[in-house]
Amino acid sequence: MNNNDYIIRLETEKDYHTVETLAREAFWNLSVPGCSEHLFMHALRQHKAFIPELDYVLEKDGEILASVMYSESELVDESGCRRTVLTMGPLCVLPDHQRCGYGKALLEYTFAKAVEMGYDAVINFGNPDNYVARGYKSCRKYNICFEGDFFPAALLVKELKEGAFDGRKWFYYQNDADAICDDEAAVEEYDKLFPPKVKAWQPSQEEFYIHSHSAIVRE
Ligand SMILES: CC(C)(COP(=O)(O)OP(=O)(O)OC[C@H]1O[C@@H](n2cnc3c(N)ncnc32)[C@H](O)[C@@H]1OP(=O)(O)O)[C@@H](O)C(=O)NCCC(=O)NCCS
Numbered sequence: 001m002n003n004n005d006y007i008i009r010l011e012t013e014k015d016y017h018t019v020e021t022l023a024r025e026a027f028w029n030l031s032v033p034g035c036s037e038h039l040f041m042h043a044l045r046q047h048k049a050f051i052p053e054l055d056y057v058l059e060k061d062g063e064i065l066a067s068v069m070y071s072e073s074e075l076v077d078e079s080g081c082r083r084t085v086l087t088m089g090p091l092c093v094l095p096d097h098q099r100c101g102y103g104k105a106l107l108e109y110t111f112a113k114a115v116e117m118g119y120d121a122v123i124n125f126g127n128p129d130n131y132v133a134r135g136y137k138s139c140r141k142y143n144i145c146f147e148g149d150f151f152p153a154a155l156l157v158k159e160l161k162e163g164a165f166d167g168r169k170w171f172y173y174q175n176d177a178d179a180i181c182d183d184e185a186a187v188e189e190y191d192k193l194f195p196p197k198v199k200a201w202q203p204s205q206e207e208f209y210i211h212s213h214s215a216i217v218r219e
Pocket of ligand 1: 027105133
């Protein structure tokens, strides 16, 4: 897509390091001191759930300013019936270019591509502030939860096709592409491929803690 100001195009192998550097800049110290999203991207591209046809970057004047990736995850209902949904993420925009509409443009472009590919819903864990304007709703509204009937406040669902969910309860099983990020030594090792950066505390980490540990307990 070319709107005369920027282009949205598929990521290529030549972009990998640039895109991971972008992610590192966008996520550094945001949720925890440092970040692991650059390693997550590296692992995700090699994971069976990864969808290369939905791996897009936004480029302006030859510089990649934003990136989005998707993978497949599974919903299982109480009778064991399974269906595939999209898991969105990472989504990131270079810090100096945030809040200019690039994240919105990438999401809207890739949602349309996902519909063409036959997907009917996107799920991701994130700060609702970033997603409600894109039509995401709380997982509770669609009766989608984790095992144990846990409806995380940060579990957000976007119907790509109206009526994608019929009210029955679905349990969400996210693919394990980010499992490597729990390995602190692996994160440290991968980070050595990038210029040194200082880990620090910032208030957004407390915001992340609150969002990621909260549940919607009443309809
Ligand atoms: C979150 C992120 C991807 C959003 O992309 P962006 O290009 O900065 O955001 P956009 O300008 O496209 O705005 C998207 C929405 O954010 C909200 N938003 C925009 N400006 C805002 C502001 N100044 N304050 C609060 N919310 C704002 C709006 O809901 C907006 O949608 P709308 O314009 O339809 O109302 C980007 O800021 C980012 O990379 N942040 C760091 C990494 C991250 O948090 N990634 C998401 C993981 S959950």
